[in-house]
Amino acid sequence: MKWVGDARLAAGPEAARYLEAAFTPGAHLGTVYDDPTTPVVVTGIEEVTTMRVPSGRLVVDAPWDDDDVGRYERGVPTRPPRELAVRIPPGVYRVEIAWTAGPYEFFGEHFDGIESAATRLRISDVPVIGWEMGLGVDEDIDRLSPGEKPRFGADHNVGCFADAGAWTTLSAPFRRCPDGRWEPRGSGQLPDGCERIGDESQQADLVTFTAESGGIVWLGRTGTGDVAAIVVTSGMAGATA
Template identity: 30%
Template sequence: MPIEPRDFDTLYAAGTRYAEPGNGYRILLQEDRGWLSLPTGRVVAAEPAVLGADTDRYAFAQTVPPGRYPVVLTIAEYRQSPAPDADVVDERVAAARLVIRDEPVTGWEMALPPGRHAEALGDDEFYGYPVDGGTGCFVDPGSTPLLDDDEEMRDLSMDIADRPTSVTVLEGPDGEPILAAFTTGWGDGSYPTWVGRSASGEIACFLTDFGILEV
């Protein structure tokens, strides 16, 4: 069986504290927000470095109405002790959520490329995107022709490194946010994206889990 979705709303609830013996405590209480334009309503979650003319093949089968949507990061703070004023020793992005509807999620499913089926996966397998540079993003494949400026992409990488727990937004010529980027948990690896659906069955969000919390 492929991996099962976790209870993300509980796992990543603001203010939740997890003891980490020998390594301080993990405290989920911060969020950073940016915006992303989806002109076609298709969604790609990927490392920015792989985006190009063939980005269509990375787009998920699940689509949403075209529009501009918020991207929200959940940040894990690592503190020396559970005391409220304990020093923060590290911060990491635990999850990135592209919010389509501000409604409670009642069910999760794996975000899948067209023609792929979760039933074809083996034990503990998942469809995810590989990361080799510690960075991920959400983007509409219809916007990727605007991302062919190498200097602009280098500047994006520098901006992400300068603000590793923030959403870094790249704007197109018309000022629309065409890419929302962020660091990926502990860095390199492969990360699944999940689709959260509301009680009515509509897509409420896409969420990429970076595996910070192994609980």
Template identity: 25%
Template sequence: MPMPAPDFSWHFTPGRTFTEDDSGTAGTLRVVGGGELWLPTGRVIACDPFVALGAGEAEPFTAEVAPGRYRVEAAVATLVREEGEPEPDTPHLRVAAARLVIRDAPAVSWELALQAGQALGDLDDEEFFGYGVDAGTGCFYDAGCDGSFPDCQGDEGPLWDAFDTVPPTPGPHTVTDPTTGHNLVAFTSGWGDGVYPTWIGRDEAGAITCFVTDFFVVPAEALVS
């Protein structure tokens, strides 16, 4: 069977705590708002914007929602080192998960967000479909906006500026094209580069409540304790 989804309401409950068994690092979660994402077509893309934005490589998910504006938020973990180790000068923050909220209703079921040509039957045990991260960053945006951020491509521009804060913050950060109003919401990707799944939550009626990208910061043991 493909990798099962955790209940992501755990991640987005402020004050939840967890401990990494191997390192002894303890984490406390809080929810950080990222403003509203405009979805003019309702076709959602999740990707590493520094790699895929404007390259024509990022495909939207097959599950679509009504066009509109939807809030984005991140479950951010503040990490504390094992007892006896020195603490850094600034808080150690990691984005555990990022959520695009479609409706404020509890999700009672979860499914992998799929792109065209992907099928759950193609996955072996504990496998998943996800997007690759090579620049330590993820984002949500609308497929109809893919060509709207030419200034974000390359080694400078508003996307770089969004993350260039003192002290550095993991996001979410909103970048908006002043001409079209198209925007994206970006955030750091957990521990950095890798491949990360996006999940779709549905309510009791089967309607989509959210898209959640999991960055594997919260250990699986914490979610069943």
């Protein structure tokens, strides 16, 4: 039987179009703000790194927030992360960023308008036939208000994918504030401002990415209902409907 999801979580036509187009080089993702004649074009898909998820449980959330830093420093338990209810096979997965360009002019100066449109954890290469919002383990679809869209918040416009089983260790560096700076210690610096933290004792990773104020987590489902991709968009209109 072909997979049929819950209509309450399904992406609407506009969001589904955006999610498909975001990872299609050459596709148009609308137009430049205040300039309907200039399209925003997908310029390419970049593999930033790979990450290990040995538990098969995935956190998609901000790696820290301001309140957590204070709790951590006082030795008080921090809030639990937003772990997805869906499970994925334990393994090593690619983290990819979709890049767009939308040239514009501002006060006589020209800019290329390069931005991240979405970040994807690629679970498999099987084609996606439908998209739905990913619930957290503590979220109940029957308790959602009409039109409510479950999402995570990101005070500092930073989100992450992380193995849930190793979350305490992986997220700890983000809850320290060395020398008054927010940057975590010991992270592997990656292109495009992303960072990777590894826990070698559990062979698990955390990878950060840009997330403007957080966002909706989208699950790309195959014909059999398996998750082939987990995507977070970067705040552009059309990916939230």
